[in-house]
Amino acid sequence: MLSMLEDSLKVKSRALIILLVAAVLCASNVVSKPHGLYPQSQTPAKALVERLGYPPDTKLLIVHADDLGMAHSINAATTKAFETGLVNSGSIMVPCPWLLEIAAYARANPNADLGLHLTLTSEWKLYRWGPVLSRDHVSSLFDNGGYLYPTESEAAAHINPKEAEAEIRAQIERAKSFGIQPTHLDSHMGTLYQTKELFEVLIRVGRDNKLPVRIAREQFATHPYLKDLVGPNDVVIDNVISIEPSVTPEGWSNYYVDAIKKLSPGVSEMIVHLAYDNEEMKNVAFEHPNWGSEWRQRDFQFVTSDSFRDALRANNIKLITWRELGKLVR
Amino acid sequence: MLSMLEDSLKVKSRALIILLVAAVLCASNVVSKPHGLYPQSQTPAKALVERLGYPPDTKLLIVHADDLGMAHSINAATTKAFETGLVNSGSIMVPCPWLLEIAAYARANPNADLGLHLTLTSEWKLYRWGPVLSRDHVSSLFDNGGYLYPTESEAAAHINPKEAEAEIRAQIERAKSFGIQPTHLDSHMGTLYQTKELFEVLIRVGRDNKLPVRIAREQFATHPYLKDLVGPNDVVIDNVISIEPSVTPEGWSNYYVDAIKKLSPGVSEMIVHLAYDNEEMKNVAFEHPNWGSEWRQRDFQFVTSDSFRDALRANNIKLITWRELGKLVR
Secondary structure (H helix, E strand, C coil), rough: HHHHHHHHHHHHHHHHHHHHHHHHHHHHHCCCCCCCCCCCCHHHCCHHHHHHHCCCCCCCEEEEEEEEEHHHHHHHHHHHHCCCCCCCEECCCCCCCHHHHHHHHHCCCCCCEEEEEEEEEECCCCCCCCCCCCCHHHHHHHHCCCCCCHHHHHHHHCCCHHHHHHHHHHHHHHHCCCCCCCCEEEEEHHHCCHHHHHHHHHHHHHHHHHCECCCECCHHHHCHHHHHHHCCCCCCECEEEECCCCCCCCHHHHHHHHHHCCCCCCEEEEEEECCCCCCCHHCCCCCCCCCCCHHHHHHHHHHHCHHHHHHHHHHHCCCCCCCHHHHHCC | CHHHHHHHHHHHHHHHHHHHHHHHHCCCCCCCCCCCCCCHHHHHCCHHHHHHHCCCCCCCCCCCEEEECCHHHHHHHHHHHHHHCCCCEEEECCCCCCHHHHHHCCCCCCCCEEEEECCCCCCCCCCCCCCCHHHHHHHHHHCCCCCCCCCHHHHHHHCCCHHHHHHHHHHHHHHHHCCCCCCEEHHHHHHHCCHHHHHHHHHHHHHCCCCCCCCCHHHHHHHHHHHHHHCCCCCEEEEEEEEECCCCCHHHHHHHHHHHHCCCEEEEEEEEECCCCCHHHHCCCCCCCCCHHHHHHEEEEEEEHHHHHHHHHHHHECCCCCHHHHHCCC
């Protein structure tokens, strides 16, 4: 009897342990999320605008200039545009030649909303840069010429994600060593969204640094793994305004005004590329009209125009920065 | 007797061996040159102009633009000045951001007289560069910010000559990998003339690559070790024309015209720094007026002026390039 009881207890306790383990696994979602760190079901129902304390029909917009540090022309035009108060955010490319100029600006303007435009590509023909780390540590990041790969697809095809992680952590450290306190992270030319493994790196480094990462809901359709990897505490913006090569120079202002008019409620980011169309920028962008020198001058002209200010006002758009979004991830 | 004779012969033969060894050592100058590779007495009496096949009273001049590759403004102004035919030589800074633009020029103009301006310093405030090799290999070349040291004296005080040698050999290899076939070597900001050990590196790398190195007779007074290290097959130019910060903007043209008028016979080099005084160059040279943006525009204006052409003609000056001098060291 005693031994039967013992056996029965053993069976019961074994069953209990199995049940307990299963319960714990379910609760922690270890078994229910084979593809990611956070399952879809855990995404909070609350919209990002509501998490920020605004009514759900609010239209919030970050006006963000990419590529700071890449060239003097870009630094000069972007910091000039910051003076309008309408362009209110930007991100910095740490490996680029003009880093120290924008770092000096960041130190002199500690409230500026400046993030890091993590850089794993070097896209121009005559003006290029390599990574922060050396070939001994991140050999997969180097092309044959000893620079970063020119396109995001070549970069994604060759880069070892562990080396990408070491490099972007080194870029963050280097930025901080020059007094830049980044408010957010994004990825130059979108290289870190190109594969699941690279995006895991970006999101992990963002979380470790308690920094929001540029992720837009619209990316979920083209990059399905993004959705699986995003968790309830991450920031996912609702809309992006970004001009495309198909827009003619004459249609530039209309494109933006129209996009602002059609903007849905939620948190949106308008991504612009500002520079003066001068000798430096023309030659940086040698034989590369898309996102080139005239393109950037057109962007500068629009964001510093009355049309832009009027469009924001007429459509009841409220500006917000990554610094404010960052409070959600800390 | 026999044994005495043997002893005597032994003594004599020992004395003979000692004498022979001494004679050989003297003839090869091993004992008479404790400080250098070639003693002064071996310097050939023949002047450099005569080695080049010209009468000793000939005035030969290289008009040389430094700092190619450093900035687009410098590349653009210098290659424009090359079109006059009066500026007929230049040297390239391999670690700098605009290397690929001047490398493309070098490939398109294979007869251009382009050397390497070996670079161990990075002198500006907001626009800097590091070495070609990584910290793992040449840690003594890096300042605290991860760039090359800003001045030649700081660089010379910190640099391990072995690491300097590895770096400048890597700069030569990198230049060649982009299709630059250097005609000569010199040293940005003169860092490689600052100590005997660094100059030994420069002269050894020049000889190994069968390239002439910029050495001017006037340097012997300020850097005595140069004379000891220079050999009969090296090229030592006779005079240098190089403008100084004490010259006023108004006196610029007069300084050069006067220097050309007073030029002694022999092989001379006029070293200029050309750029357009534009937004890029003004900001490269931020808070650094000497050898700055306006300075370089003044140099550009002089070397492309009729005054310069007239002064060369009036003083019977014949232009020569480093390519021609290089034939003496091959």
